[in-house]
Amino acid sequence: MASITHMENIMTGIGDYMIHHHKQCDEVFARAEDAVGAADWQRAQAEFEAFAHQMDRHFDMEENLLFPEFEKKTGHAGGPTQVMRMEHDQMRVVIHDMRSALEAKDAEQYLGLSETFLVLMQQHNFKEEGILYNMIDQVLGDQGEKLLAQLDSVV
């Protein structure tokens, strides 16, 4: 949510980059949900895979790149990043069950899970965008360009 991060003076672009990717995740999430709502299972399958892939990519960018760098600099492995990792794990479990519901063509189950996932994801994103990304921009500001290039190469 760009609206809560008016801290341009300290922005190095990492936060902006990640916020932009949150929006892309939102978009693929909504497309998959639309398709399930319309019981268009073929489209749902494709959209869901795109969504699951983007989520994996996002978790990878954070857990394998940004968080370790942040922890190295702050010496703070048990801090906020640990909480974000736990929430990623929670989201992974829901995504796993969404996939099962999709395979069983159980729209009711899928939509109940996707509703739950949405609230879970949005409160998680809100915390990252409102607090953590600002910290990351401050702490990792000097490595901005290098990290952005590395983020781009995460597939």
Added chain:
Amino acid sequence: MNQAGLQIEQGPPISVPFRFFLVAPVFLLLAAAALLWRGPMVFEARLSPAAIAIAHLFALGFMAMIMIGAMMQMLPVLQGSPVPKPRATAAVTHAGVGLGTLALAAGFLFGERWLLKAGVLALAAGFLVFVAALLVCLGRAPSQNHTVRAMWMAVLSLLVAVVFGVMLAMLFGWGIAPPNSSVHSLHPGWSLLGWTGLLVVGVGFELVPMLQMTPHYPKPMTRYLSVAILALLVLWSAVLWIDDGRWGAFAVACAVAMAVAYMLFAVMTMVLQQRRRRRLPDVTLDFWRVGMGSLIGASLAWGVRVAWPGPWPESMDILIGVLAMFGFAGSVISGMLYKIMPFLAWFHLQSMCGPGTLAPNMKKILPDARQRLQFRSQVLALVLFCAAALWPGPFVYPAALALAATAVLLEMNMLIVVRAYRDNLKQMRA
């Protein structure tokens, strides 16, 4: 920078918000009972003791109760700043506001001054503890983004509303006239245009785009609207105070500007929701639409009411009150409850699940059909209340019965959530 903020991930225990939510429909039921007992006369004079009692059962027992519970949950989670001593703060606030509202309403209904006095003291104590806890919490928030700013403004407005409320209570309870006649306007003004309205606007800026996946509100609006409303509210109050409650041209201009500001928010919300990315039926979305429609109606009617001196019939003021409190605040509050309660039940259950297993999802915890039924009953009650404001004779009793019905359905839905939570907890521990 305060890094401790994000470590408090789980928010307060589930009992903290739920105790506020669960008791709220009981106050709706009491309001309905009072209306059935006193009949059409309630809607014939807005300042009759029975009307004041019913308005406060609704505004304090229902609206404030749920708003407080939701804030105690959301602030720690979303802003990374815990409420100090959450259980104790919740217990004192809950008891103070709950018992205080009962005593205040009973004091007005039965004409018992001692009850009214006791009620005001309990309410003041409950609100002060809540406001103090929230101010500490907001002061510690690691990021002073505009949701935090909106909450500052809402909580400070609540404090002002409570102070004016106590002044009015001194009049009714102790026979001490308020220092200024404007207090009669300023108390409802700060309660609705300040505390309630600013909280909905501030929270709406974040939650509407998040939950329905709409485009964001325009930046100038998120930056300036709440501040502009608060500034107008302060100016309006100062002018009314100086003129000892008489509405001069400047007070009228401030009021009309506030009405326009709220209409802008409502129209923008409806436009954004029209462009939402998530197209599936959603009861929360429908509640917001009814809420925004009512906000437009209430603002328009109030703007016209203050801009043209009248004489206006009493029914106009009552209709504005019904639209603002029941139509706007009541709808938005019920809509938010249907996201907050099932999610919290799921979230707490999930955190106790073993790795790889999943708690029942939100719609298993509270099925759509039940939410939809309650939504319809609440809209019916709203329509009947609007009719009763204009024609009390034929419509007051049907309105009261519809309010009772929707209160029962809402409580039942809440209890379904609680039961799902308890049953699953038992299964997990077995």
